Amino acid sequence: MKSAAEHREFVDLVEALRAAQDTITGASPPEDVARKAREGLEEVTRLLAPFTVSEAEQLAGYLITEPGHAQALAPVLHVDESSTEHVRGRLVLGRYYLGGNGAAHGGSIPLFFDDVLGRLANDGGRGTSRTAYLHVNYRKITPVGQELRVEAHVDRVEGRKRFVVGTIHDPEGDLTVDAEGLFVALRPGQP
Numbered sequence: 001m002k003s004a005a006e007h008r009e010f011v012d013l014v015e016a017l018r019a020a021q022d023t024i025t026g027a028s029p030p031e032d033v034a035r036k037a038r039e040g041l042e043e044v045t046r047l048l049a050p051f052t053v054s055e056a057e058q059l060a061g062y063l064i065t066e067p068g069h070a071q072a073l074a075p076v077l078h079v080d081e082s083s084t085e086h087v088r089g090r091l092v093l094g095r096y097y098l099g100g101n102g103a104a105h106g107g108s109i110p111l112f113f114d115d116v117l118g119r120l121a122n123d124g125g126r127g128t129s130r131t132a133y134l135h136v137n138y139r140k141i142t143p144v145g146q147e148l149r150v151e152a153h154v155d156r157v158e159g160r161k162r163f164v165v166g167t168i169h170d171p172e173g174d175l176t177v178d179a180e181g182l183f184v185a186l187r188p189g190q191p
C-alpha cells in the first residue's frame with residue numbers, strides 16, 4: 001500500500017487541483033486573466049510531465065487512506081464510519097459537478113457510486129471485482145455546494161457476484177438518489 005504520509009505534497013497538489021476545477025468552472029474572467037491562468041496550468045503540466053510513471057507506480061487513486069484517494073476524478077466521500085460491510089459519510093459536490101439550476105450533473109452521481117460501492121465490493125478480503133452494472137435512481141435533485149449524507153453497504157454476495165447498495169440524502173433529510181451496483185469478482189488472469 002502506498003503511504004499518504006510519504007506523499008503529503010502530492011495529496012495537497014490534488015486538493016489544489018480540485019479547488020482549481022471548482023473555481024475555473026464557476027469563473028467568468030476577463031480574457032487577460034483567463035490567459036494568465038492558462039499559462040499557470042501549462043506550467044504545471046511542464047513541471048510534472050517528466051515525472052510520468054507507469055500505472056503500477058501511479059499515486060492518484062492509490063493513496064487510499066486519504067479522502068478522495070488523491071485523485072481528482074470522482075467526488076470525495078468524507079467517511080464518518082466504516083466497516084468491511086458498510087460506509088457512512090458526508091459529501092459536498094463542488095461547482096465542478098454542477099449540471100444546471102443548482103443540481104449536480106447526472107453523470108457525477110454514478111461516478112461517485114462506482115468508486116464508493118466498488119471499493120466496498122472489494123473490501124473485507126473479497127478481492128478485486130469489476131462493475132457489471134450500476135443502477136441509479138434519481139429521486140430528487142442532488143444539490144451542489146451543500147452537505148449531503150451518504151450511506152452504502154454490501155447487500156448480498158452470491159458466488160462471484162457482489163450486490164452493493166447506497167443512498168444520498170440532502171440536508172432536509174430527503175432521499176435524492178439510491179443506487180445498486182453489481183460487482184463481479186475477477187477470475188485469475190482476468191483484466
Ligand SMILES: CCCCCCCC(=O)SCCNC(=O)CCNC(=O)[C@H](O)C(C)(C)COP(=O)(O)OP(=O)(O)OC[C@H]1O[C@@H](n2cnc3c(N)ncnc32)[C@H](O)[C@@H]1OP(=O)(O)O
Nearest residue numbers: 114115118119122129130131132133159160161182184187
Ligand atoms: C479499488 C477500485 C474502486 C473503484 C471500482 C471501480 C470498478 C470499475 O469501475 S471497473 C470498470 C467498469 N467495469 C468494466 O469495465 C467491466 C467490464 N465487464 C467485464 O469485465 C465482465 O463483463 C465482467 C467481469 C463484469 C463479468 O464477466 P465474467 O467474469 O465473464 O462473468 P460472467 O461469467 O459472464 O458472469 C458472472 C455472473 O455475473 C452475471 N452478470 C455479469 N454481467 C452482468 C450484468 N451486466 N447484469 C447482470 N448480471 C451480470 C452473470 O449472469 C453471471 O451470473 P451467474 O453466476 O448467476 O450465472
